Amino acid sequence: MLQLIRHGLNGKRPFPRMWREHELKDRYEVVIIGGGVHGLAAAYYLARDHGITDVAVLEKNYIGSGGSGRNTTIIRSNYLTPEGVLFYDESVKLYETLALELNFNLLFSQRGHLTLAHNDSSVRTMRWRAEVNQLQGVDSRLIWPDEIARLCPQLDLSDHPRYPILAALYHPPGGVIRHDAVVWGYARGADLRGVHIHQKTEVTGIDVTNSRVTGVRTTRGTIKTGVVLNATAGWATLISDMAGVRLPITTHPLQACVSESLKPFLNVIIVSGSLHVYVSQSDRGELVMGASVDPYTSYSLDSTLGFLEGLSGHLLELMPSLARVKILRQWAGLCDMTPDYSPIMGFTPVEGFLVDVGWGTYGFKAGPVSGKRMAELIATDRTPDLLAPFRLSRFEEGRLVGEKGAASVGH
Numbered sequence: 001m002l003q004l005i006r007h008g009l010n011g012k013r014p015f016p017r018m019w020r021e022h023e024l025k026d027r028y029e030v031v032i033i034g035g036g037v038h039g040l041a042a043a044y045y046l047a048r049d050h051g052i053t054d055v056a057v058l059e060k061n062y063i064g065s066g067g068s069g070r071n072t073t074i075i076r077s078n079y080l081t082p083e084g085v086l087f088y089d090e091s092v093k094l095y096e097t098l099a100l101e102l103n104f105n106l107l108f109s110q111r112g113h114l115t116l117a118h119n120d121s122s123v124r125t126m127r128w129r130a131e132v133n134q135l136q137g138v139d140s141r142l143i144w145p146d147e148i149a150r151l152c153p154q155l156d157l158s159d160h161p162r163y164p165i166l167a168a169l170y171h172p173p174g175g176v177i178r179h180d181a182v183v184w185g186y187a188r189g190a191d192l193r194g195v196h197i198h199q200k201t202e203v204t205g206i207d208v209t210n211s212r213v214t215g216v217r218t219t220r221g222t223i224k225t226g227v228v229l230n231a232t233a234g235w236a237t238l239i240s241d242m243a244g245v246r247l248p249i250t251t252h253p254l255q256a257c258v259s260e261s262l263k264p265f266l267n268v269i270i271v272s273g274s275l276h277v278y279v280s281q282s283d284r285g286e287l288v289m290g291a292s293v294d295p296y297t298s299y300s301l302d303s304t305l306g307f308l309e310g311l312s313g314h315l316l317e318l319m320p321s322l323a324r325v326k327i328l329r330q331w332a333g334l335c336d337m338t339p340d341y342s343p344i345m346g347f348t349p350v351e352g353f354l355v356d357v358g359w360g361t362y363g364f365k366a367g368p369v370s371g372k373r374m375a376e377l378i379a380t381d382r383t384p385d386l387l388a389p390f391r392l393s394r395f396e397e398g399r400l401v402g403e404k405g406a407a408s409v410g411h
Protein backbone atom coordinates (compact mmCIF):
# COMPACT_ATOMS: atom_id res chain seq x y z
CA MET A 1 0.00 0.00 0.00
CA LEU A 2 2.79 2.44 0.96
CA GLN A 3 4.52 1.51 -2.27
CA LEU A 4 1.38 2.35 -4.23
CA ILE A 5 1.00 5.74 -2.54
CA ARG A 6 4.70 6.58 -3.07
CA HIS A 7 4.53 5.74 -6.75
CA GLY A 8 1.21 7.55 -7.13
CA LEU A 9 2.81 10.72 -5.74
CA ASN A 10 6.12 10.61 -7.60
CA GLY A 11 4.50 9.78 -10.94
CA LYS A 12 6.80 6.79 -11.67
CA ARG A 13 5.03 3.64 -12.77
CA PRO A 14 6.12 0.53 -10.85
CA PHE A 15 3.82 -1.70 -12.91
CA PRO A 16 3.61 -1.99 -16.70
CA ARG A 17 0.44 -0.66 -18.30
CA MET A 18 -2.15 -3.40 -18.72
CA TRP A 19 -3.00 -2.19 -22.22
CA ARG A 20 -1.25 0.39 -24.33
CA GLU A 21 -2.31 3.38 -26.36
CA HIS A 22 -1.68 3.36 -30.11
CA GLU A 23 -2.03 5.63 -33.09
CA LEU A 24 -5.17 4.66 -35.00
CA LYS A 25 -3.96 2.85 -38.14
CA ASP A 26 -5.81 3.55 -41.39
CA ARG A 27 -6.37 -0.17 -42.00
CA TYR A 28 -7.11 -3.20 -39.78
CA GLU A 29 -8.07 -6.73 -40.71
CA VAL A 30 -10.88 -6.73 -38.13
CA VAL A 31 -12.57 -3.81 -36.36
CA ILE A 32 -14.58 -4.54 -33.23
CA ILE A 33 -16.97 -1.84 -32.05
CA GLY A 34 -17.49 -1.95 -28.29
CA GLY A 35 -14.83 -2.29 -25.59
CA GLY A 36 -16.85 -4.37 -23.18
CA VAL A 37 -16.37 -8.00 -22.24
CA HIS A 38 -17.85 -9.23 -25.56
CA GLY A 39 -15.68 -7.09 -27.82
CA LEU A 40 -12.51 -7.65 -25.80
CA ALA A 41 -13.11 -11.38 -25.51
CA ALA A 42 -13.66 -11.65 -29.28
CA ALA A 43 -10.37 -9.78 -29.84
CA TYR A 44 -8.56 -11.99 -27.32
CA TYR A 45 -9.77 -15.28 -28.86
CA LEU A 46 -9.13 -14.03 -32.43
CA ALA A 47 -5.52 -13.52 -31.41
CA ARG A 48 -5.10 -16.54 -29.13
CA ASP A 49 -6.99 -19.20 -31.07
CA HIS A 50 -6.66 -18.02 -34.68
CA GLY A 51 -3.51 -15.89 -34.81
CA ILE A 52 -5.50 -12.88 -36.07
CA THR A 53 -3.86 -9.95 -34.31
CA ASP A 54 -4.41 -7.07 -36.75
CA VAL A 55 -7.51 -6.13 -34.75
CA ALA A 56 -8.78 -2.80 -33.42
CA VAL A 57 -11.26 -2.58 -30.55
CA LEU A 58 -13.02 0.81 -30.63
CA GLU A 59 -14.61 2.11 -27.44
CA LYS A 60 -16.26 5.52 -27.34
CA ASN A 61 -15.71 5.85 -23.58
CA TYR A 62 -13.33 3.78 -21.43
CA ILE A 63 -13.30 -0.02 -21.60
CA GLY A 64 -15.98 -1.65 -19.45
CA SER A 65 -17.93 1.61 -19.14
CA GLY A 66 -21.11 0.10 -20.62
CA GLY A 67 -22.99 -3.03 -19.62
CA SER A 68 -19.81 -4.85 -18.56
CA GLY A 69 -19.29 -2.45 -15.67
CA ARG A 70 -22.96 -1.94 -14.84
CA ASN A 71 -24.28 -5.46 -14.24
CA THR A 72 -24.76 -7.39 -11.01
CA THR A 73 -22.02 -9.94 -11.90
CA ILE A 74 -24.15 -13.10 -11.89
CA ILE A 75 -22.92 -16.13 -13.88
CA ARG A 76 -25.27 -19.08 -14.50
CA SER A 77 -26.50 -21.50 -17.15
CA ASN A 78 -29.92 -22.61 -15.80
CA TYR A 79 -31.82 -21.38 -18.85
CA LEU A 80 -35.10 -22.61 -20.31
CA THR A 81 -34.29 -23.58 -23.89
CA PRO A 82 -31.80 -26.35 -24.75
CA GLU A 83 -30.03 -23.88 -27.09
CA GLY A 84 -29.65 -21.34 -24.27
CA VAL A 85 -28.54 -23.91 -21.69
CA LEU A 86 -25.81 -25.35 -23.94
CA PHE A 87 -24.57 -21.90 -24.86
CA TYR A 88 -24.40 -20.45 -21.32
CA ASP A 89 -22.98 -23.71 -19.99
CA GLU A 90 -19.92 -23.25 -22.20
CA SER A 91 -19.61 -19.73 -20.77
CA VAL A 92 -19.72 -21.00 -17.16
CA LYS A 93 -17.01 -23.54 -18.04
CA LEU A 94 -14.83 -20.84 -19.61
CA TYR A 95 -15.35 -18.63 -16.54
CA GLU A 96 -14.24 -21.51 -14.30
CA THR A 97 -10.73 -21.47 -15.77
CA LEU A 98 -10.55 -17.84 -16.86
CA ALA A 99 -8.49 -16.53 -13.91
CA LEU A 100 -5.83 -19.13 -14.69
CA GLU A 101 -6.05 -18.49 -18.40
CA LEU A 102 -5.70 -14.70 -18.05
CA ASN A 103 -3.36 -14.90 -15.04
CA PHE A 104 -5.60 -12.40 -13.27
CA ASN A 105 -7.59 -12.86 -10.07
CA LEU A 106 -11.25 -12.60 -11.07
CA LEU A 107 -12.67 -13.53 -7.63
CA PHE A 108 -15.10 -16.05 -9.16
CA SER A 109 -17.27 -17.49 -6.41
CA GLN A 110 -19.57 -20.36 -7.43
CA ARG A 111 -21.77 -20.14 -4.38
CA GLY A 112 -25.08 -21.43 -5.80
CA HIS A 113 -28.05 -19.66 -7.36
CA LEU A 114 -31.65 -19.96 -6.17
CA THR A 115 -34.64 -18.83 -8.23
CA LEU A 116 -37.68 -18.74 -5.95
CA ALA A 117 -41.15 -19.89 -6.95
CA HIS A 118 -44.11 -18.24 -5.22
CA ASN A 119 -47.03 -19.87 -7.01
CA ASP A 120 -47.96 -23.11 -8.77
CA SER A 121 -47.21 -21.83 -12.25
CA SER A 122 -43.70 -20.76 -11.34
CA VAL A 123 -43.09 -24.11 -9.60
CA ARG A 124 -44.04 -25.67 -12.94
CA THR A 125 -41.63 -23.40 -14.85
CA MET A 126 -38.80 -24.19 -12.39
CA ARG A 127 -39.45 -27.93 -12.81
CA TRP A 128 -39.42 -27.46 -16.58
CA ARG A 129 -36.13 -25.56 -16.41
CA ALA A 130 -34.61 -28.17 -14.08
CA GLU A 131 -35.48 -30.95 -16.53
CA VAL A 132 -34.10 -29.08 -19.56
CA ASN A 133 -30.97 -28.22 -17.57
CA GLN A 134 -30.41 -31.83 -16.46
CA LEU A 135 -30.89 -33.15 -19.99
CA GLN A 136 -28.02 -30.88 -21.07
CA GLY A 137 -25.88 -32.06 -18.13
CA VAL A 138 -26.24 -28.86 -16.10
CA ASP A 139 -26.44 -29.14 -12.31
CA SER A 140 -29.87 -27.72 -11.47
CA ARG A 141 -32.84 -29.09 -9.53
CA LEU A 142 -36.08 -28.19 -7.82
CA ILE A 143 -35.80 -27.88 -4.04
CA TRP A 144 -38.38 -27.33 -1.30
CA PRO A 145 -38.60 -25.02 1.74
CA ASP A 146 -36.62 -27.24 4.15
CA GLU A 147 -33.58 -27.24 1.84
CA ILE A 148 -34.08 -23.56 0.95
CA ALA A 149 -34.02 -22.77 4.68
CA ARG A 150 -30.72 -24.62 5.10
CA LEU A 151 -29.16 -22.72 2.18
CA CYS A 152 -30.55 -19.33 3.13
CA PRO A 153 -31.96 -19.10 6.67
CA GLN A 154 -32.52 -15.34 6.24
CA LEU A 155 -35.48 -15.88 3.91
CA ASP A 156 -38.98 -15.60 5.36
CA LEU A 157 -40.23 -19.12 4.64
CA SER A 158 -43.40 -18.81 6.69
CA ASP A 159 -46.82 -18.71 5.09
CA HIS A 160 -47.33 -15.09 6.24
CA PRO A 161 -45.91 -13.22 3.22
CA ARG A 162 -48.21 -12.15 0.43
CA TYR A 163 -46.07 -14.31 -1.90
CA PRO A 164 -44.95 -17.33 0.17
CA ILE A 165 -41.90 -19.26 -1.04
CA LEU A 166 -43.10 -22.65 -2.29
CA ALA A 167 -39.97 -24.00 -3.99
CA ALA A 168 -36.80 -22.93 -5.79
CA LEU A 169 -34.67 -23.85 -8.77
CA TYR A 170 -31.26 -24.56 -7.24
CA HIS A 171 -28.23 -24.22 -9.52
CA PRO A 172 -25.03 -24.92 -7.51
CA PRO A 173 -22.53 -23.75 -10.21
CA GLY A 174 -24.15 -20.30 -10.39
CA GLY A 175 -21.92 -17.59 -8.98
CA VAL A 176 -20.62 -14.05 -8.97
CA ILE A 177 -17.36 -12.68 -10.35
CA ARG A 178 -15.49 -9.36 -10.27
CA HIS A 179 -16.85 -7.84 -13.51
CA ASP A 180 -14.20 -5.11 -13.94
CA ALA A 181 -11.46 -7.69 -13.55
CA VAL A 182 -12.93 -9.78 -16.36
CA VAL A 183 -12.79 -6.74 -18.66
CA TRP A 184 -9.23 -5.83 -17.61
CA GLY A 185 -8.00 -9.42 -17.88
CA TYR A 186 -9.30 -9.81 -21.45
CA ALA A 187 -7.94 -6.36 -22.37
CA ARG A 188 -4.48 -7.25 -21.09
CA GLY A 189 -4.56 -10.64 -22.80
CA ALA A 190 -5.61 -9.08 -26.13
CA ASP A 191 -3.06 -6.26 -25.83
CA LEU A 192 -0.24 -8.70 -25.08
CA ARG A 193 -1.07 -10.53 -28.32
CA GLY A 194 -0.95 -7.37 -30.44
CA VAL A 195 -4.57 -6.16 -30.51
CA HIS A 196 -4.99 -2.35 -30.49
CA ILE A 197 -7.47 -1.09 -27.92
CA HIS A 198 -8.65 2.43 -28.74
CA GLN A 199 -10.55 4.15 -25.95
CA LYS A 200 -12.29 7.53 -26.44
CA THR A 201 -12.78 6.60 -30.08
CA GLU A 202 -16.38 6.94 -31.20
CA VAL A 203 -17.73 5.39 -34.38
CA THR A 204 -19.54 7.98 -36.52
CA GLY A 205 -20.21 5.94 -39.67
CA ILE A 206 -19.77 2.60 -41.40
CA ASP A 207 -18.88 2.48 -45.10
CA VAL A 208 -20.69 -0.09 -47.19
CA THR A 209 -20.21 -0.55 -50.94
CA ASN A 210 -22.27 -3.03 -52.96
CA SER A 211 -23.61 -4.63 -49.74
CA ARG A 212 -20.08 -5.15 -48.43
CA VAL A 213 -18.47 -3.40 -45.51
CA THR A 214 -15.37 -1.40 -46.50
CA GLY A 215 -14.56 0.83 -43.56
CA VAL A 216 -15.40 2.52 -40.30
CA ARG A 217 -15.40 6.26 -39.66
CA THR A 218 -14.46 7.44 -36.19
CA THR A 219 -13.82 10.65 -34.30
CA ARG A 220 -10.09 9.94 -34.78
CA GLY A 221 -10.09 9.12 -38.48
CA THR A 222 -11.28 6.55 -41.00
CA ILE A 223 -10.25 2.88 -40.99
CA LYS A 224 -10.40 0.59 -44.01
CA THR A 225 -11.45 -2.94 -43.15
CA GLY A 226 -13.39 -5.86 -44.53
CA VAL A 227 -14.71 -7.15 -41.18
CA VAL A 228 -16.64 -5.16 -38.59
CA LEU A 229 -18.14 -6.71 -35.47
CA ASN A 230 -20.84 -4.75 -33.66
CA ALA A 231 -20.35 -5.84 -30.03
CA THR A 232 -22.16 -2.95 -28.39
CA ALA A 233 -24.94 -2.96 -25.82
CA GLY A 234 -27.36 -0.08 -25.56
CA TRP A 235 -26.18 1.34 -28.90
CA ALA A 236 -26.53 -1.84 -30.98
CA THR A 237 -29.32 -0.51 -33.19
CA LEU A 238 -27.64 2.86 -33.76
CA ILE A 239 -24.40 1.19 -34.86
CA SER A 240 -26.16 -1.38 -37.05
CA ASP A 241 -28.26 1.38 -38.66
CA MET A 242 -24.97 2.93 -39.83
CA ALA A 243 -24.39 -0.20 -41.91
CA GLY A 244 -28.01 -0.23 -43.09
CA VAL A 245 -28.87 -3.30 -40.98
CA ARG A 246 -32.10 -3.01 -39.01
CA LEU A 247 -32.34 -5.03 -35.81
CA PRO A 248 -35.50 -6.10 -33.92
CA ILE A 249 -34.31 -4.52 -30.68
CA THR A 250 -35.71 -2.04 -28.18
CA THR A 251 -33.52 -0.51 -25.49
CA HIS A 252 -34.58 -0.31 -21.84
CA PRO A 253 -32.70 0.99 -18.80
CA LEU A 254 -32.02 -1.49 -15.98
CA GLN A 255 -31.19 -0.10 -12.56
CA ALA A 256 -29.21 -1.64 -9.73
CA CYS A 257 -27.81 -0.63 -6.35
CA VAL A 258 -25.58 -1.73 -3.48
CA SER A 259 -26.09 -1.47 0.26
CA GLU A 260 -23.59 -0.48 2.90
CA SER A 261 -21.11 -3.23 3.83
CA LEU A 262 -22.47 -5.90 6.16
CA LYS A 263 -20.78 -8.84 7.83
CA PRO A 264 -20.89 -11.87 5.53
CA PHE A 265 -24.27 -13.57 5.98
CA LEU A 266 -25.58 -14.40 2.50
CA ASN A 267 -23.63 -17.11 0.72
CA VAL A 268 -26.03 -17.89 -2.12
CA ILE A 269 -27.57 -15.74 -4.86
CA ILE A 270 -31.31 -15.20 -4.40
CA VAL A 271 -33.59 -14.37 -7.31
CA SER A 272 -37.31 -13.87 -7.38
CA GLY A 273 -38.67 -13.17 -10.85
CA SER A 274 -42.21 -12.75 -9.49
CA LEU A 275 -41.13 -10.25 -6.83
CA HIS A 276 -38.72 -8.53 -9.24
CA VAL A 277 -35.64 -8.76 -7.07
CA TYR A 278 -32.21 -10.43 -7.09
CA VAL A 279 -29.57 -10.09 -4.43
CA SER A 280 -26.09 -11.39 -3.63
CA GLN A 281 -23.42 -10.29 -1.17
CA SER A 282 -20.11 -9.07 -2.56
CA ASP A 283 -16.67 -9.78 -1.12
CA ARG A 284 -16.79 -6.28 0.38
CA GLY A 285 -19.98 -7.19 2.24
CA GLU A 286 -22.28 -5.01 0.14
CA LEU A 287 -25.61 -6.42 -0.99
CA VAL A 288 -25.69 -6.15 -4.79
CA MET A 289 -29.31 -5.84 -5.88
CA GLY A 290 -31.51 -5.24 -8.89
CA ALA A 291 -35.12 -5.38 -10.01
CA SER A 292 -36.99 -5.26 -13.32
CA VAL A 293 -36.10 -3.25 -16.42
CA ASP A 294 -37.61 0.23 -16.54
CA PRO A 295 -40.98 -0.05 -18.29
CA TYR A 296 -40.14 2.38 -21.13
CA THR A 297 -37.59 2.53 -23.91
CA SER A 298 -34.83 5.05 -23.26
CA TYR A 299 -31.08 5.64 -23.38
CA SER A 300 -31.19 7.29 -19.96
CA LEU A 301 -28.70 6.19 -17.33
CA ASP A 302 -30.55 8.04 -14.56
CA SER A 303 -31.21 6.42 -11.19
CA THR A 304 -34.65 6.88 -9.66
CA LEU A 305 -36.14 6.85 -6.18
CA GLY A 306 -39.10 4.84 -7.51
CA PHE A 307 -36.73 1.97 -8.34
CA LEU A 308 -35.25 2.00 -4.82
CA GLU A 309 -38.68 2.08 -3.18
CA GLY A 310 -39.99 -0.82 -5.29
CA LEU A 311 -36.85 -2.89 -4.79
CA SER A 312 -36.74 -2.32 -1.03
CA GLY A 313 -40.39 -3.30 -0.60
CA HIS A 314 -39.85 -6.55 -2.47
CA LEU A 315 -36.56 -7.35 -0.78
CA LEU A 316 -38.12 -6.87 2.65
CA GLU A 317 -40.89 -9.32 1.75
CA LEU A 318 -38.14 -11.91 1.27
CA MET A 319 -35.81 -10.88 4.10
CA PRO A 320 -37.58 -8.67 6.68
CA SER A 321 -34.43 -8.60 8.83
CA LEU A 322 -32.79 -6.19 6.33
CA ALA A 323 -35.18 -3.37 7.26
CA ARG A 324 -32.53 -1.07 8.70
CA VAL A 325 -29.86 -1.59 6.05
CA LYS A 326 -28.80 1.56 4.16
CA ILE A 327 -28.35 1.89 0.42
CA LEU A 328 -24.88 3.12 -0.52
CA ARG A 329 -25.14 3.86 -4.23
CA GLN A 330 -27.19 3.11 -7.33
CA TRP A 331 -26.64 3.15 -11.10
CA ALA A 332 -28.26 2.13 -14.39
CA GLY A 333 -27.28 0.29 -17.55
CA LEU A 334 -28.94 -0.27 -20.91
CA CYS A 335 -30.50 -3.54 -22.08
CA ASP A 336 -31.11 -4.26 -25.76
CA MET A 337 -34.21 -6.46 -25.76
CA THR A 338 -35.11 -8.78 -28.65
CA PRO A 339 -38.63 -10.22 -29.20
CA ASP A 340 -37.62 -13.68 -27.89
CA TYR A 341 -35.22 -12.51 -25.14
CA SER A 342 -32.31 -14.30 -26.84
CA PRO A 343 -29.28 -12.57 -28.35
CA ILE A 344 -28.48 -12.07 -32.04
CA MET A 345 -25.07 -13.36 -33.15
CA GLY A 346 -23.55 -13.90 -36.56
CA PHE A 347 -23.78 -12.70 -40.16
CA THR A 348 -26.06 -9.96 -41.48
CA PRO A 349 -27.22 -9.14 -45.03
CA VAL A 350 -24.19 -6.80 -45.30
CA GLU A 351 -21.14 -8.93 -46.07
CA GLY A 352 -18.42 -8.44 -43.47
CA PHE A 353 -20.75 -6.73 -40.99
CA LEU A 354 -21.32 -9.07 -38.04
CA VAL A 355 -23.34 -8.69 -34.87
CA ASP A 356 -23.03 -9.84 -31.27
CA VAL A 357 -25.96 -7.90 -29.82
CA GLY A 358 -29.43 -8.02 -28.27
CA TRP A 359 -28.28 -9.39 -24.93
CA GLY A 360 -31.14 -8.01 -22.88
CA THR A 361 -30.31 -8.79 -19.26
CA TYR A 362 -28.00 -11.74 -20.05
CA GLY A 363 -24.95 -10.10 -21.63
CA PHE A 364 -22.20 -10.16 -19.05
CA LYS A 365 -22.46 -13.87 -18.27
CA ALA A 366 -22.10 -14.71 -22.00
CA GLY A 367 -18.93 -12.71 -22.66
CA PRO A 368 -16.43 -15.60 -22.83
CA VAL A 369 -18.51 -17.95 -24.98
CA SER A 370 -19.72 -15.30 -27.40
CA GLY A 371 -16.20 -13.89 -27.71
CA LYS A 372 -14.73 -17.32 -28.36
CA ARG A 373 -17.40 -18.42 -30.83
CA MET A 374 -17.66 -15.09 -32.68
CA ALA A 375 -13.88 -15.22 -33.10
CA GLU A 376 -14.28 -18.71 -34.58
CA LEU A 377 -17.00 -17.45 -36.93
CA ILE A 378 -14.77 -14.56 -38.10
CA ALA A 379 -11.72 -16.77 -38.56
CA THR A 380 -13.47 -19.61 -40.39
CA ASP A 381 -16.31 -17.68 -42.07
CA ARG A 382 -18.64 -20.41 -40.75
CA THR A 383 -21.26 -20.25 -38.02
CA PRO A 384 -20.36 -22.53 -35.05
CA ASP A 385 -23.20 -24.88 -34.05
CA LEU A 386 -23.58 -23.16 -30.67
CA LEU A 387 -24.33 -19.82 -32.40
CA ALA A 388 -26.60 -21.06 -35.19
CA PRO A 389 -29.90 -20.81 -33.22
CA PHE A 390 -29.17 -17.14 -32.50
CA ARG A 391 -28.78 -16.00 -36.13
CA LEU A 392 -30.51 -12.78 -37.19
CA SER A 393 -32.52 -14.54 -39.89
CA ARG A 394 -34.44 -16.55 -37.25
CA PHE A 395 -36.90 -13.68 -36.95
CA GLU A 396 -37.97 -13.90 -40.59
CA GLU A 397 -37.83 -17.72 -40.48
CA GLY A 398 -40.11 -17.74 -37.40
CA ARG A 399 -37.64 -19.89 -35.41
CA LEU A 400 -37.52 -17.95 -32.17
CA VAL A 401 -35.60 -19.11 -29.07
CA GLY A 402 -38.01 -18.04 -26.32
CA GLU A 403 -35.90 -17.37 -23.23
CA LYS A 404 -38.16 -15.02 -21.24
CA GLY A 405 -38.99 -17.79 -18.77
CA ALA A 406 -35.34 -17.91 -17.64
CA ALA A 407 -35.08 -14.20 -16.84
CA SER A 408 -34.03 -13.20 -13.36
CA VAL A 409 -35.23 -9.74 -14.14
CA GLY A 410 -38.91 -8.88 -14.43
CA HIS A 411 -40.01 -7.49 -17.82
Ligand code: PYC
Nearest residue numbers: 072074361362408409
Ligand atom coordinates in the same frame (compact mmCIF):
# COMPACT_ATOMS: atom_id res chain seq x y z
O1 PYC B 1 -29.94 -13.18 -15.81
O2 PYC B 1 -28.96 -13.67 -13.93
C1 PYC B 1 -29.47 -12.86 -14.72
C2 PYC B 1 -29.49 -11.44 -14.36
C3 PYC B 1 -29.37 -10.90 -13.12
C4 PYC B 1 -29.45 -9.54 -13.28
C5 PYC B 1 -29.61 -9.28 -14.59
N1 PYC B 1 -29.64 -10.45 -15.24
